[in-house]
Structure formats: C-alpha cells, structure tokens
Amino acid sequence: MARLSSRGVRLHKKGLELLQPEPRVVKIAKDYFHIHTYGGFTPFFAGLLKKKLMATRCANRACKEKRLFLPPRPHCPDCLLPMKWVAAPLEGTIYTHTTILYPGAPFKLTTPCPLISVELPGVCTRMMSYLKRGTPYIGMKVRAVFNTAKPTHSILDLAFEPVEPA
Numbered sequence: 001m002a003r004l005s006s007r008g009v010r011l012h013k014k015g016l017e018l019l020q021p022e023p024r025v026v027k028i029a030k031d032y033f034h035i036h037t038y039g040g041f042t043p044f045f046a047g048l049l050k051k052k053l054m055a056t057r058c059a060n061r062a063c064k065e066k067r068l069f070l071p072p073r074p075h076c077p078d079c080l081l082p083m084k085w086v087a088a089p090l091e092g093t094i095y096t097h098t099t100i101l102y103p104g105a106p107f108k109l110t111t112p113c114p115l116i117s118v119e120l121p122g123v124c125t126r127m128m129s130y131l132k133r134g135t136p137y138i139g140m141k142v143r144a145v146f147n148t149a150k151p152t153h154s155i156l157d158l159a160f161e162p163v164e165p166a
C-alpha cells in the first residue's frame with residue numbers, strides 16, 4: 001500500500017483562468033487531440049491532393065441506379081453495394097450562393113465568405129464549397145481549385161474560382 005504524504009493531498013496543476021466573475025466564465029486549456037477516419041470517403045480526400053474531384057457511380061450491372069454522386073456515396077443508395085470511383089468534371093456553374101458575414105466560432109475561413117452550390121455536368125448532386133475570389137452569381141462558370149501546397153486534409157482543400165472568359 002502506498003504511503004500518503006505527510007503534507008496531504010494538494011492540487012498539482014494550475015486552476016482555470018477566470019475570464020468573468022458574473023456570470024462565471026472560465027478558460028479551460030485543452031491538451032488532447034481527436035483522431036478521425038474518413039473511412040469509405042478516403043478516395044475523395046485523397047483525390048483532392050491529386051487535384052481531382054472523385055465521385056461515385058454504381059458498377060452493379062443488375063442495378064438501375066447509374067447516377068454520378070458528388071459528394072460521393074461509398075455505397076449505392078439502391079443496391080447497397082460498393083460504388084465505383086470516377087473523376088468528375090472540374091468545371092461547372094453556380095446553382096445558388098450565400099455570403100457568410102458573421103460566422104460561428106468554428107468557421108475557419110475569412111469573411112465575407114461566399115458559399116456556393118456548384119452544378120457539375122453529369123453529376124446528380126450539387127457540391128457545396130466556397131468561391132475563393134470574385135463575386136458569385138447564379139449561372140457563373142467556375143472551376144475547382146485545390147490547396148495542395150499546405151493541405152488541411154479537410155474539405156477546405158477544395159474551393160472554386162471563376163472561369164476567366166477566353
């Protein structure tokens with residue numbers, strides 16, 4: 001049996017920082033991290049590093065579901081078998097948009113930030129992203145751009161920019 005110190009039990013760590021007394025608000029330092037798997041979505045995030053938009057389509061010949069999904073679905077919504085990964089077009093048009101002026105605390109981009117919904121040819125779903133430069137409008141031609149220099153390994157490695165007129 002361990003012997004107790006003659007000095008008794010004491011705090012050995014610093015307390016919390018008091019930010020405001022009424023109502024009481026304290027600052028809590030955290031020193032943990034979170035390990036997260038992308039699981040079946042791994043090919044999509046790996047594709048961003050290769051400047052590709054990886055979408056999925058059902059490869060089961062007996063299945064009638066043949067639409068191209070982006071964001072991808074690892075499994076077919078109809079037959080539930082694993083889908084085939086296919087590179088989607090990188091250029092499309094803005095379907096709709098909004099601009100974030102007053103984001104919540106976890107928002108990682110600067111504001112004002114134009115969020116856009118992009119229609120890509122042959123893709124049955126619309127990709128949500130942000131417009132890296134320019135002022136968005138419905139029907140604007142845009143092209144996917146990728147942050148491969150200092151990747152975040154998150155969806156923020158994808159953005160869109162206006163397609164310059166030729």
Ligand SMILES: [Zn+2]
Pocket residue numbers: 058059060063064065076077078079080081
């Ligand atoms: Zn299917």
